[in-house]
């Protein structure tokens with residue numbers, strides 16, 4: 001998704017680079033491309049609208065800095081705005097405890113299951129060992145969906161059997177995750193050493 005966005009932005013900036021001076025027409029054309037690129041990258045249309053408005057305002061109203069070409073200036077504005085759109089600074093995922101627990105909460109259909117799969121894949125690629133656990137016990141299809149997602153991203157999935165008690169499921173998930181992280185031998189060794197820090 002981001003590769004596609006990058007390609008599109010690169011192409012837009014390349015077109016601008018050929019211009020000695022940028023007028024509103026150039027900027028609007030570039031923004032049209034950027035708008036499509038962001039929408040295709042799944043950015044909400046209101047966010048896209050605000051974003052392109054902010055870029056346009058700055059690009060049109062800016063003073064001409066002779067050290068930079070007009071295209072470079074527009075590129076910088078877009079870059080700065082994109083960075084602030086994404087929150088300004090990079091903030092890592094706060095994973096606390098071992099096992100670290102992430103609970104997905106959200107309205108129906110807001111993307112909890114899909115995001116769980118993406119997160120699991122991301123964390124797996126960073127060397128963590130995620131376990132996906134369904135605590136939505138009211139819809140059998142939700143459990144099945146998470147099972148399929150887990151299989152697709154290649155991470156373990158905890159079967160909940162007949163249990164319909166989310167607290168009991170979550171409690172068991174913690175101990176299952178511990179067993180996954182610290183198989184029997186290692187768990188016993190840790191207990192006898194009585195060490196504090198966990199992986």
Ligand SMILES: Nc1nc2c(ncn2[C@@H]2O[C@H](COP(=O)(O)OP(=O)(O)OP(=O)(O)O)[C@@H](O)[C@H]2O)c(=O)[nH]1
Pocket residue numbers: 042106107108109110111112113114115136142
């Ligand atoms: N465009 C887009 N669609 C998404 C995204 N994440 C999820 N979806 C889609 O939104 C729909 C609902 O996603 P789910 O992950 O099932 O959402 P959920 O919150 O688990 O839904 P419930 O379990 O029914 O409450 C699915 O059709 C997903 O493919 C996303 O980032 N972008």
Ligand SMILES: [Mg+2]
Pocket residue numbers: 112113114136142145
């Ligand atoms: Mg779901």
